[in-house]
Amino acid sequence: MTERLENTQRDGIEGGARQIKLGAVLTGTGGPGHFNTWLDPEIPGDASIDIHWYIEQARIAEAAKFDLVFIVDSQFITPDSPPHYLNRLEPLTLLSALAVSTRNIGLVATLTTSYNDPFNTARRFASLDLISGGRAGWNVVTSGDAGTAGNFSLDEHYDYDTRYGRALEHVRTAQGLWDSYEDDAFPRDRATGVFLDPSKLHALNHEGEYFRVVGPLNISRSPQGQPVIFQAGDSEQGRDLGAEIGDGIFTHAPSIEAGQAFYADIKGRAAAKGRNPDHVLVLPGISVFVGDTDDEAREIELATQRADGGFEQSLAEFGRSFGWHDFRQYDLDAPFPADVLQYSERSFHTQAKKIVEFAEAGGLTLRQVVETISSPKRTPFVGSPETVADELQRWFDERAVDGYNIHVGHPDQFRRLVDEVLPILRERGVLRRDYEGTTLRENLGLPFVPNRHTVARDAAERAEREALTSEHALEQQVAANA
Structure with missing residues (x-):
């Protein structure tokens, strides 16, 4: 552990350069593979539609300085779907309630590009971003449940190429709409009666392969510029899309070696697309089991897996x-x-x-x-608080992850993680003691997204000034030589 702490200090983490990012995945009564989680007497039987349960979990995560809560979603079920999928709240409606019940934690929702239009997507996330003061995030998916087509007047689901083509254009269109207003478009000057500076309102006039959107969007930008974009997909198309548009990548890593391979692949793809790979955060979903000893934690893991599932x-x-x-x-x-x-x-x-x-x-x-x-499987993040902290830090130090999306299952285990594991990481300097800012981008260490029209105007004005300066210098030189 001494060597690991020295490496941590060399990386500059004590100075705030790199710290573990944390998300809390809230699946209420139990998601895939966890059919019997709802039998835990500490979990309300209607947790997945109980806003008070969500508020309680979000506040626990916020007190522990998590970066975000993450709400998964899909729009097709069968009687064999897991309990949480059978009966749950619509994510953006839910997160709007959490926005006014929390102050710092990020609010991330899954929304499909296959069964939404960019204008409504942009408007809904822009609204959440303003309601929350700049804490909104969008997990971009293309929908894997083919049956969803039947709920949206289609005979069959889109093929892979169409799904990912639509996804990229959908995101780019939404991002264009989020730049409809420049940041200072509303003077709201009562003395002059000027509410809007119309020169800083921009129609989009997008015409693409899948969408035609005139714009502009009728809502101003948030303190973080634009919502944070997350993406989850392991196919070639999914990885390319994530490297192209993702600020964060949700994934699954069964081992540190698999995590390192995925991490290197995504960062490499992002760099090849001209992006800063440090601004593409890799956050695998994990479960954590904590016991007084390593052996006890393994017993808890086995018992929980047996109880939550069945053949x-x-x-x-x-x-x-x-x-x-x-x-x-x-x-x-x-x-x-x-x-x-x-x-x-x-x-x-x-x-x-x-x-x-x-x-x-x-x-x-x-x-x-x-x-x-x-069947039950031994997972990586199991043991005494010290053992779990060591493993969480090892994956981070060895560049398999930038952080973790932690599944909130049984309440007693989430409490032990928060109360016993995270303080160890905080003491080592790899986990924040307090939030760095008020927006999700600030807390994730991601840059503010400047408005494209403001950037273009500033560049044009700068070029004009430089041209005038050059012209003036030339005139002075001509006069001196006369």
Whole structure:
């Protein structure tokens, strides 16, 4: 640990250069693979629609100086969906309530680019950004649940290329709309009666492959300029999109080696696109189990995983990656079904492909595959408070992560993380003691986004001044030589 602390100090973290970023993922009664979390008597049975539960969790996270709370979303369910998915609040409505119940913590919501239009997206996030004083973040997704198409008057879900083409254009269009007003567009001068400086209002007039949007957006910019953009996707298209538009990347890393590989890949892609890789934060989702000893923590992990899941429920949910194809129709002990990858073509294809390749490589039955995926597994961040703190810092120091999106499951474990693990990291100087600013961008160490029209005007005025200066110098030289 002495060596790690020395490395930390050499990185300049004590001076605020690099610190672990933290998100809290709130899934109420239990998300995928956690069908029985809601049985915990400390979790209200209606937690996923109980605004008071969300406020309580957000305030706990804020007191612990988390950077953000993250609300996941999808718009298609079956009876086999996990409890939280079956009955939950719409994310932006929910976060608007949290905005007036908190002061510093970031508020991040998932919203699909496949089933929204850029104008409404831009307006809703701009509103959340103003309501919260500059704390809004958008997790950009393209929707993996193919059944969502049926809820939006479409016969089938978009193919991969269309989904990601729409996503990039959707985000760029929203960003253009967020620059409709320059920061000083509203003088609100009662003496002169001038409310708006119309020279600082700009229509977008976007005409692209997927969207036509005139603009301008009818809401001013926030203290952080624009909402923070997050992205989650592991396919080639997903990684490219994240490197192109993401300020933060939500991912999954089963090991430090996998985390380092993903980290290097995303940072490299961002740099190749001309971006500062330090402004693209990698935040994998994790679960943490804390005990008085390492052995006790492992027992808690095993007991929790056994209690929260089950084979029959896992089998029912197994088809989600394959467009909710029902695998209960197959013989569990026969070889893994052939030709099922076709059902994932417009769903979670990358994940489904990994499952099929795993089954085929091992010659496994359907039962063996489901058991392997759903059975209890040893995860990295388990142990005594000191052990967990060591591992969280090791992944950070060794450039596998910039921070973590921590799943808030059972309340007792979240309390132990906050009360026993985070103080150790704070004492080492790798976790903040207080918020650096009032906006999400400030607290994540990301720069303010200047208005593109202001930047262009300033550049034009600067070029004009330089031209006049050069002309004046030339006149002086001519006069001196006369």
